[in-house]
Amino acid sequence: xxxxxxxxxxxxxxxxxxxxxxxxxxxxxxxxxxxxxxxxxxxxxxxxxxxxxxxxxxxxxxxxxxxxxxxxxxxxxxxxxxxxxxxxxxxxxxxxxxxxxxxxxxxxxxxxxxxxxxxxxxxxxxxxxxxxxxxxxxxxxxxxxxxxxxxxxxxxxxxxxxxxxxxxxxxxxxxxxxxxxxxxxxxxxxxxxxxxxxxxxxxxxxxxxxxxxxxxxxxxxxxxxxxxxxxxxxxxxxxxxxxxxxxxxxxxxxxxxxxxxxxxxxxxxxxxxxxxxxxxxxxxxxxxxxxxxxxxxxxxxxxxxxxxxxxxxxxxxxxxxxxxxxxxxxxxxxxxxxxxxxxxxxxxxxxxxxxxxxxxxxxxxxxxxxxxxxxxxxxxxxxxxxxxxxxxxxxxxxxxxxxxxxxxxxxxxxxxxxxxxxxxxxxxxxxxxxxxxxxxxxxxxxxxxxxxxxxxxxxxxxxxxxxxxxxxxxxxxxxxxxxxxxxxxxxx
Amino acid sequence: xxxxxxxxxxxxxxxxxxxxxxxxxxxxxxxxxxxxxxxxxxxxxxxxxxxxxxxxxxxxxxxxxxxxxxxxxxxxxxxxxxxxxxxxxxxxxxxxxxxxxxxxxxxxxxxxxxxxxxxxxxxxxxxxxxxxxxxxxxxxxxxxxxxxxxxxxxxxxxxxxxxxxxxxxxxxxxxxxxxxxxxxxxxxxxxxxxxxxxxxxxxxxxxxxxxxxxxxxxxxxxxxxxxxxxxxxxxxxxxxxxxxxxxxxxxxxxxxxxxxxxxxxxxxxxxxxxxxxxxxxxxxxxxxxxxxxxxxxxxxxxxxxxxxxxxxxxxxxxxxxxxxxxxxxxxxxxxxxxxxxxxxxxxxxxxxxxxxxxxxxxxxxxxxxxxxxxxxxxxxxxxxxxxxxxxxxxxxxxxxxxxxxxxxxxxxxxxxxxxxxxxxxxxxxxxxxxxxxxxxxxxxxxxxxxxxxxxxxxxxxxxxxxxxxxxxxxxxxxxxxxxxxxxxxxxx
Numbered sequence: 001x002x003x004x005x006x007x008x009x010x011x012x013x014x015x016x017x018x019x020x021x022x023x024x025x026x027x028x029x030x031x032x033x034x035x036x037x038x039x040x041x042x043x044x045x046x047x048x049x050x051x052x053x054x055x056x057x058x059x060x061x062x063x064x065x066x067x068x069x070x071x072x073x074x075x076x077x078x079x080x081x082x083x084x085x086x087x088x089x090x091x092x093x094x095x096x097x098x099x100x101x102x103x104x105x106x107x108x109x110x111x112x113x114x115x116x117x118x119x120x121x122x123x124x125x126x127x128x129x130x131x132x133x134x135x136x137x138x139x140x141x142x143x144x145x146x147x148x149x150x151x152x153x154x155x156x157x158x159x160x161x162x163x164x165x166x167x168x169x170x171x172x173x174x175x176x177x178x179x180x181x182x183x184x185x186x187x188x189x190x191x192x193x194x195x196x197x198x199x200x201x202x203x204x205x206x207x208x209x210x211x212x213x214x215x216x217x218x219x220x221x222x223x224x225x226x227x228x229x230x231x232x233x234x235x236x237x238x239x240x241x242x243x244x245x246x247x248x249x250x251x252x253x254x255x256x257x258x259x260x261x262x263x264x265x266x267x268x269x270x271x272x273x274x275x276x277x278x279x280x281x282x283x284x285x286x287x288x289x290x291x292x293x294x295x296x297x298x299x300x301x302x303x304x305x306x307x308x309x310x311x312x313x314x315x316x317x318x319x320x321x322x323x324x325x326x327x328x329x330x331x332x333x334x335x336x337x338x339x340x341x342x343x344x345x346x347x348x349x350x351x352x353x354x355x356x357x358x359x360x361x362x363x364x365x366x367x368x369x370x371x372x373x374x375x376x377x378x379x380x381x382x383x384x385x386x387x388x389x390x391x392x393x394x395x396x397x398x399x400x401x402x403x404x405x406x407x408x409x410x411x412x413x414x415x416x417x418x419x420x421x422x423x424x425x426x427x428x429x430x431x432x433x434x435x436x437x438x439x440x441x442x443x444x445x446x447x448x449x450x451x452x453x454x455x456x457x458x459x460x461x462x463x464x465x466x467x468x469x470x471x472x473x474x475x476x477x478x479x480x481x482x483x484x485x486x487x488x489x490x491x492x
Numbered sequence: 493x494x495x496x497x498x499x500x501x502x503x504x505x506x507x508x509x510x511x512x513x514x515x516x517x518x519x520x521x522x523x524x525x526x527x528x529x530x531x532x533x534x535x536x537x538x539x540x541x542x543x544x545x546x547x548x549x550x551x552x553x554x555x556x557x558x559x560x561x562x563x564x565x566x567x568x569x570x571x572x573x574x575x576x577x578x579x580x581x582x583x584x585x586x587x588x589x590x591x592x593x594x595x596x597x598x599x600x601x602x603x604x605x606x607x608x609x610x611x612x613x614x615x616x617x618x619x620x621x622x623x624x625x626x627x628x629x630x631x632x633x634x635x636x637x638x639x640x641x642x643x644x645x646x647x648x649x650x651x652x653x654x655x656x657x658x659x660x661x662x663x664x665x666x667x668x669x670x671x672x673x674x675x676x677x678x679x680x681x682x683x684x685x686x687x688x689x690x691x692x693x694x695x696x697x698x699x700x701x702x703x704x705x706x707x708x709x710x711x712x713x714x715x716x717x718x719x720x721x722x723x724x725x726x727x728x729x730x731x732x733x734x735x736x737x738x739x740x741x742x743x744x745x746x747x748x749x750x751x752x753x754x755x756x757x758x759x760x761x762x763x764x765x766x767x768x769x770x771x772x773x774x775x776x777x778x779x780x781x782x783x784x785x786x787x788x789x790x791x792x793x794x795x796x797x798x799x800x801x802x803x804x805x806x807x808x809x810x811x812x813x814x815x816x817x818x819x820x821x822x823x824x825x826x827x828x829x830x831x832x833x834x835x836x837x838x839x840x841x842x843x844x845x846x847x848x849x850x851x852x853x854x855x856x857x858x859x860x861x862x863x864x865x866x867x868x869x870x871x872x873x874x875x876x877x878x879x880x881x882x883x884x885x886x887x888x889x890x891x892x893x894x895x896x897x898x899x900x901x902x903x904x905x906x907x908x909x910x911x912x913x914x915x916x917x918x919x920x921x922x923x924x925x926x927x928x929x930x931x932x933x934x935x936x937x938x939x940x941x942x943x944x945x946x947x948x949x950x951x952x953x954x955x956x957x958x959x960x961x962x963x964x965x966x967x968x969x970x971x972x973x974x975x976x977x978x979x980x981x982x983x984x
Contacts, residue, residue: 177706181677181678181681181705181706185674185934186675189673211935214934214935215936215939278770318922320884320885321926322881324919328820328822328824330820332820393812427813428810428811429810433817433820434820441821441934442675443675443703443704443933
């Protein structure tokens with residue numbers, strides 16, 4: 001105990017000596033002035049899921065306030081400025097068959113779609129060699145040897161397994177425990193022998209989820225593919241990865257952000273921007289939601305955010321363990337998009353679609369982001385998750401050089417001299433924390449999956465991660481908003 | 493566009509009809525009154541790591557303020573009240589050989605330790621049958637058939653692999669990529685055939701990490717065992733799991749919480765309680781740390797919390813992606829402790845240590861938590877992660893019945909009639925988010941591991957998860973505090 005006393009003495013002495021100053025006076029902080037408000041339902045997040053829920057609840061006669069952290073609606077749907085007053089798709093980009101709910105909403109908002117440019121050959125860059133291939137999806141990229149058969153067998157097996165995954169409830173699959181106990185990497189190595197097939201399965205995980213196959217639960221990946229359909233059309237890997245007849249089939253005139261922008265505008269001033277929610281307090285009479293600048297009292301709250309980001313809010317009382325720990329087990333992908341703007345889409349004249357897959361360089365997949373009339377060329381490259389992290393602290397010039405080096409290897413010297421470049425990283429973006437979606441590592445879906453959607457008292461959950469069909473996509477976000485609106489309306 | 497206009501009209505109309513009220517007046521919120529303070533260093537978290545860092549920085553002549561969310565120091569080191577004025581270990585409990593830094597701190601604080609009761613046989617409950625075994629650790633529990641050899645071979649293999657893991661930098665192991673691509677479940681199934689060996693490997697992960705083997709990266713588990721030593725004594729699985737000569741060797745007289753309680757007391761009023769930190773703002777002159785009731789300006793900040801919980805703080809500017817996404821990929825275990833208090837440690841008279849392993853029931857491992865003089869009997873059972881989640885919304889009586897049913901099966905009818913029971917869950921505990929520690933799923937250490945410790949400008953990271961030796965233990969917490977104090981002192 002002598003030591004304790006000496007330590008105490010030392011501590012206090014040193015504190016005074018080094019001059020820590022603690023004022024006893026209290027002053028209100030600047031962020032503290034809040035406007036009180038009330039509504040039947042408060043919705044956290046003005047992405048597609050939150051806005052859709054707001055639309056349906058308002059239409060059902062409920063009063064709603066939507067609180068959005070950013071100064072814009074849309075969340076992961078975002079028009080990236082190109083520096084000349086125009087934008088390109090910085091986040092969500094495509095719309096395809098069976099995506100019925102985003103299709104309906106897009107029509108309702110008066111936004112047109114057009115086919116993704118898909119004429120010509122795709123580029124396949126591997127082991128330092130550039131080659132071209134024609135078939136859509138990843139199968140066509142395998143060199144014409146036994147690797148094709150190897151990959152085809154693996155894809156057939158995956159296709160069979162996908163049929164056994166109940167959409168929206170993958171934890172109920174007969175083999176859920178077995179499939180959730182391993183990574184997709186483990187499965188792909190056990191079920192293929194050729195390096196070509198293995199590389200393309202990794203590329204499938206990486207380009208679809210912006211995550212390494214090492215991180216993803218096999219069950220999650222099966223569930224993601226099972227969800228790539230609708231009530232009358234089972235999900236398939238092909239629909240997930242293809243441009244023709246697949247999830248990359250079409251794009252939005254003026255950008256997909258026109259949908260949430262118009263939807264938010266139609267809701268008027270019930271959507272509050274620059275209002276990040278800090279805490280949600282559940283009381284006997286409902287909930288109090290505290291955001292910067294505004295406090296809303298409501299009967300119910302819809303948290304329309306990914307689990308990982310929803311986990312940052314301070315809930316009082318604490319959430320049930322299954323939900324609280326789920327938010328620690330649903331990490332966001334590490335998506336980043338690098339953009340090159342050219343006078344023309346020159347690759348089209350070279351007989352190329354602008355689509356590619358690469359095993360090296362900062363960019364591992366590309367698309368043609370040019371406007372519908374092809375009046376200029378815009379090349380979009382996904383910077384893969386490993387490379388974008390390596391460039392974490394790099395100056396912009398270095399990131400640009402790395403991106404253009406990839407473009408040049410894939411599309412030739414013309415690609416190295418764009419009129420402008422732009423980059424959108426989501427992995428260091430505070431209010432999304434990554435993208436395109438939250439992904440389950442092994443063991444999470446079987447142990448915590450039901451907590452994705454199960455309400456916690458008056459707290460309801462939305463967001464594309466909670467959707468049955470097209471989870472991870474804009475369609476899933478809209479579906480989740482429609483589902484949660486029904487859920488809340490019924491509970492009120 | 494007609495639809496948009498109609499929607500806008502509908503939206504606004506419905507809003508008014510349903511009576512959403514938004515007041516324009518602003519009022520300061522109650523939580524807003526904050527006392528400003530300054531120091532050289534602000535430390536977030538008064539657990540062992542934060543307090544140790546504070547002690548060393550104060551001793552080095554730095555001014556320090558420690559901000560703690562709870563009304564007590566110690567974090568995951570906690571004395572659980574038994575209802576009669578006494579406590580038992582509700583969180584961290586044991587101390588063992590090579591845990592040099594917690595040993596030194598314990599001595600400095602004048603806290604005594606004593607040997608964990610370890611005389612007699614352990615109970616092994618599997619497939620409905622109760623048997624006894626003598627050998628320490630898990631090896632003795634295998635029935636005397638070829639399963640022993642099966643497990644022994646697997647443990648030998650693990651032992652060899654552990655030697656190749658650089659302590660504190662597992663991502664630099666020669667086979668790091670291969671080991672981090674799979675779960676421990678995958679490895680254990682590929683490297684054993686008997687159900688007995690497989691069960692005990694799962695029990696090893698579960699009892700050590702409070703997580704299913706399906707969730708844990710093989711590399712993480714190897715790293716955890718490699719860390720179970722010190723600079724002169726390599727870590728081993730035996731030291732991790734054993735009572736005799738292992739991590740469970742001794743306990744603390746009066747409870748381990750006496751160490752942080754006395755350490756905090758020695759630091760005096762620089763430790764501020766009920767001050768959860770909400771945001772950390774980095775500016776040109778240093779950092780501003782905003783907590784409930786106090787705002788501290790400092791040159792450096794030490795965040796002495798697990799990555800998952802540190803991720804809830806709002807950082808401005810945003811953290812680098814590698815750190816931000818790490819906090820989404822280091823989930824906490826799901827530990828819970830169920831306590832039965834008896835007039836005597838009756839199991840000792842039955843020739844039992846009080847230690848057990850079980851494959852069913854709410855409790856999957858037990859220890860003798862009785863006071864050093866054995867003046868009464870205290871049985872502690874780990875409620876396994878799956879069962880505690882099933883009991884998420886259950887009334888206390890049901891949890892109690894499930895715990896006592898387990899005790900009865902393991903230690904007989906006497907165990908079913910305790911004088912008192914208590915339970916400590918960490919998985920629904922706001923300020924810890926789980927326990928005993930943060931754990932890496934596959935793919936996290938190789939891609940994000942260095943971000944565990946790498947400072948982000950003036951923001952430094954501590955906590956047992958950042959330790960080289962004894963990560964996950966009290967010793968690791970103390971080591972991390974000592975390391976970060978040196979790091980910050982050198983940077984100031």
